[in-house]
Amino acid sequence: MLLIFFIDVLKIDKAVFIGHDWGGKMVWRMCMYHPERVFAVCGVCTPYDPPRKTYLSLEAVISRVPQFKYQQFLADTATSGRMSHEIFTQRSTLISETELQYYVEQYEHSKFASACQTYATGKIDFDNELGLPSTIQHRALFIGAAKDPVLKPELAKGMARFVPNLEMKFIEDAGHWVLWEQKEEVNAILSEWLAKISTELGYDGMPTAMEPSVWQEWQHEFMTTPEGIKVHYVDVGPRDGLPVVMVHGWPDLWFGWRNITNDLVALLDALKIEKAVFIGHDWGGNMAWRMCLYHPERVLAVCGVCTPFSPPREQYLSLEVMCGILPQFKYQLFLADATNAGKALDASPRRLLTAIFRGKTEQGPESEVLPLREWLMAVDSDLDHMIFKERSAMISEQEMQYYIGQYAQSKLTSACWTYATRKMDFESEKELPTTIEHPALFIGAADDPVLKPEMASGMPKVMSNLEMKLVKDAGHWVLFEQYEEVNAILSEWLAKISAP
Structure with a gap:
């Protein structure tokens, strides 16, 4: 789970987790997946919904909770449309032009497509949650917004049955963006609740609240999870205070993700391996090559089977343009x-x-x-x-x-x-090197109809320590068709690689 890796990076053993919108769902789930890492938990607007025993499709959810119909649009990333309305042209007084411009710039960079997938993974989430506990024993707080048109406060009425240590607060004259509309009241509720937890746990002080006017001065950091998600976070407050992780929802910030290969670093760390030889086939080959670019210090040598190394480009090449160049x-x-x-x-x-x-x-x-x-x-x-x-x-x-x-x-x-992430990959790779200096091996399959061997013809120009081998009478599944020859090639090459 993303949050567990996050607090590991910050070297925090346990924390209070506070989340709004989808961030609320994440913090409730943190209590179920990793209860030992949670001091207390708070959901703002988002009620706790226990794991179900039987799968409930999005359509079935909507029949019970009609205000969730918008999720059908977000769950289908191919849907699009245009309309004219004042809500698209008149900025709310809740947000300044400077703040709005910040959001615009962030989403121009990270895009919305990945975030929309949150709404398309209901069945996957259901399968992952089978066997998890349905009750939360931690100290908990729910803050509802009386005028939230989607996450209506009445959705939280059953929470007390599953969260025995629950406090509930409701804020009048506020909708879904209660953190902006009634920030002073939210701060007061959270400060009082956190003060009690801090005292019980023996912390001397709490982080002081910051005024919105100083958000530009906060410290921005990045981390990458074992699942390959690049996360942007803001780290504020005293290091000796009570650790509090605050998680937002969609389309709020601060949060961003990328599909990159750094989960391999986490694997090395988990196995206590400083450096390794990376060998990949198909998309695994692309990951192995990228490992040399993102984390060259963790690579002894690298091999791609069927997949040639393609250096980061200076200009974006869309999938449609690429298919014009490579019809296969x-x-x-x-x-x-x-x-x-x-x-x-x-x-x-x-x-x-x-x-x-x-x-x-x-x-x-x-x-x-x-x-x-x-x-x-x-x-x-x-x-x-x-x-x-x-x-x-x-x-x-x-x-x-x-x-x-x-x-x-x-x-x-x-x-x-x-x-579907070519543009995001392009953005992530802009500052990466275009050459690989590690000992490298490329194994091509003569009959591969997609990753044709001739695609590797330019590799020696950007890889100074490259060996190239071609396996006859084999297609893309060369690891099945000619495994003995592949084994022989790899064994000979690996024998020349010195252990660290």
Whole structure:
């Protein structure tokens, strides 16, 4: 969970967690996933909703709570529209022009697409929460806003049954943005509640409240979670005071995320490994190359199988433009619509995996061979084709069942988002080096129809210590088709790499 890694980075053993909107949901969940790291918890506007025993779809939620209908729009990132109304042109007096400009600049950089995924992961969240406790024993506070049109105060009426140490406060004349509308009353409620907790825990003092006029002076920091999320946070207050983590919701700030590879660093840290050799296939290859750029000091050597190294670009290249240069990548246009593509692929993992795990000669008669994008779009259909029915000889039924079982649990939607983050990846890589100096190996597959070996022709110009090998009679799944040859190449290369 993001918050546990956050307090680890700050070397905080336990903290009080306070969250508004989706941040409220996160802090309630912190009590369930990591109760030992929580002193106390507070949700502003967001009531605690215990894990359910049976899955409730977004449509079913909306039938019970109609004011949540807007989430259907946010859960479908492909939806868009325009309309004219004064709410789009007249700034509220709640926020100054300087503050609004700050929000605009931050979202121009981080974009909204990733944040919208919060609304599209209901089933994943449900599966993850199976088996978690339904009660919270910590000291807790709920602050409701009487005029919140979405998170109406009455949604919190059942909380006391699941949170026995709960205090509840309601603020009149305030809506969802109660932190702005009635900030003085919120501060008073929180100060009183935190003072009691601080006294009980033996802390001498509490952080003093800061006026909004000095927000520009606060210290901004960044950290990256094991899941590869880049998080922006503001660290204020005395280090010897009670640790308090305040988490906001969408589309509020401060918070930002990126899909990058730093989860590998966390893996090394967890295993107490200072440096390692990184070997990756397909998107794993891209991660291994990027590890050299983000964390060169943690890399002994690096190898990409099928995936050539592509240095960070000076100018952004959209997916559409890239597909014009490399037509074999057109399938990514389908996958980049992550929500809809994930839904289609999750409808039949067996059809997908049966079709994708096969070699060059297992595609059926030449006259019936389907382009990759076309058959991906046909996974959730009744299209009758041999690639959906006849399992390849390269994978056993037991191995196939394992893949199906794993994806039935983890789903494909989140994996599809790899294809939808090109612009964010470009922004994240702007300041990275364009060369790799580590000992490196590229293993190409002669018959790979997508990551064609000729794509690696420019690698020696940007990698001074590169070896290149080409495996014949193998396609993209060279690790299945010619595993003995791949093993021999890797064994010979690894023997030359000195241990740290």
